[in-house]
Every structure is written in C-alpha cells, then in structure tokens.
Amino acid sequence: MMRPFYTLVAMQTIGALMLISKPMHNLTFPILRLLADAKFRSGAAIARHFQVSRTTVWNALQEAEALGVEVYSVRGKGYRLPEPLSLLDKDEILATLGEKRHIFELQVHDQLASTNSFLMQASSQGAPHATCVAAELQTAGRGRRGRVWQAGLGASLTFSLLWRFQCGASALSGLSLAVGLALVRALHEYGLPGAQLKWPNDLLVLHENKYHKLAGILIELQGDMEGPSTAIIGIGINLHLPNNLIHTIDQPATDMHTLLNATINPNQLLGLLLKHLAEILTEFEHKGFESLRTEWVQYHAYHNQPVRLIAPDGSETIVKVSGIATDGTLLVETPTGLQRVLSGEISLRGV
C-alpha cells in the first residue's frame, strides 16, 4: 500500500521553522535529484549510489519534509516522489541562452535565504557584472518594504541578477518597469501571452475575471545617486504552487502550471528571462525608459482605470490612472489635477 512518508500538514507547520534555521542534510538535494523523475528507487540502491548507509538516506529524505516535498515510501519498492520535480540545471539554462551565455556568470544554489541578499553581499565583494544567482529553494524571500516572498522547491523560480550601470541611481527610476517588460517578453516567448504589468513591479494575469499575481520584482540599488551604480534585480515567478503555499499569500496568486496546464521547464524559462533581461537592460541604459514606454503601456493592467493608492500609514486615495511618464512615474488624475506618483512608498490596487 502506498502511503505518504510525511503528511502535508506536518510539512507546512514544521517546514517554515526549520527552513530558516537549519541547513539541509547535504544529501537531501542530491537524492531528490535522483528521485526527480518520480520513479521508484529502493533505499538500498540509493544508498549504494551515494556510498552511504540506508539510514543516512532515510535521514536525508526525512529532511525533505522541511523542504515541502512529499516522498512516498512503499515497503518492498522504495521511495518515489508523487510527481516529477523540475529542478534547475546549469547546462540547460546556458544552452537556452545560446550565444548570450557568455554575458552571464551563472550560479545555481540548492538553497539560499534570499537570492537578493546573497547577491548584494557578493556584489560588495566585487562580483562581476551580469552575475546571476538562482536558488532551487529560497527560504526567506523578500518583497518591498519588509514584505515576504513565498517560494517552494519545484514550486517557484527565484533568482537575482546583478547589473552594473554607468549612470547613477537617480537615472534608474524606471528600472523596475523595464524589468517587468523583459518578463512579459520572456513569458510570451515561453508560450504565455496575456501577462500584464502592475506599476511599478508586479506581473499579473487575469484569471477567472480577477487579477492574480504571477511574479514579483524586487530591485535594490548600491552606489551613488549620480555616480556608477549597481542594481540587484530579484525575480520570483510561480511555477506550480501547492495549495498550502498559496494559502500563505495574502492576495490572489497564480502559477504558470495552472495557466498553461503543463509542466514548466525552469531552465528554459530562466534562459529566456536572462536573454530578454540582457536586451532590455542594455536598451534601458542607453535610451532610458522612454524608448520602452509605449510597449509597457500595452501591458499596463490598470491603464485609464480607477485604482486605490495606499500610503504607508494605510490611508487610501482613489484616483484614475492616466499613464506613465517617461521616467517611469505613474500619472494619475485627482480632483486637484494631474499628479505624478513615485514608486517608493505607494502601493497600488484595483478598485
């Protein structure tokens, strides 16, 4: 009889605590890679493969619980995952990048607290331009202003890209919008049309008549306002969120698997994203957001619509969106006339 190795409820409660505080058993990821095709492997065969004891295998798989991964254990047959797990593969990502592969310094990690935090630190220690850090599992992903980005193993694509600009941070106000457009282009090429942009940094999809968040962008800047600057561009895209993860998110969220009804290949997706990011960031640096603005507006989720602007103290103002300025600020109609909204402190929501 097939029985789950651990229940999902236990994973949900224990997992979140352990993920942050405890490094995984060093065989957990290698064994999960071996099991990724969802075929049975006996404990003895896995133990032989890694030249360890069966108890070590059992211990390593026990820790898979904390990663939110369900592992079936069947007497006489061994272990298997309930369904195939799509994991990151550096060679496949580079192959998708084709001739653009040489632009990037690509690192794939099993587990990081936050790809942005990791890359911020690497950047201050001299990490080169176009370093990309992807994590199979991000355990403490961040959103804007201290908010949390939820991710799970095989459930999300989480990565950060370091991009050095000659211009100062003051010229980068439209950067998160440019990055959003690169995501839209990459998703189109992957086969997902219909992604829309919510100013300044989210990717939404209309699903069952309601906007759902598919991806988020977090940009952190280092350097001077006027001198050379470095952007750490963090991106999280939902690939296939399990229910227990979706329920931790306090706004409607969706994933690519639901939208495309297909297993998502994270390597092809990351390759396409990096390719489009390189193109757009180069154009952005030379011409600014202005040259991307017309295309951006085509995907603007709330163009010409009433929205709520939420201030840090929670107060809300209803305004009508009338466009995006050439520097990426939001233009809104208010009872006192046209106003510009800077991205820093304001959150935008549909009415």
Ligand code: ATP
């Ligand atoms: P805004 O950017 O407009 O201020 P936001 O609420 O979207 O608002 P972000 O900092 O961009 O804030 O993103 C973090 C928020 O995204 C979280 O507070 C949560 O509501 C939502 N969120 C967290 N994880 C996910 C996820 N995996 N998929 C979709 N949404 C998520």
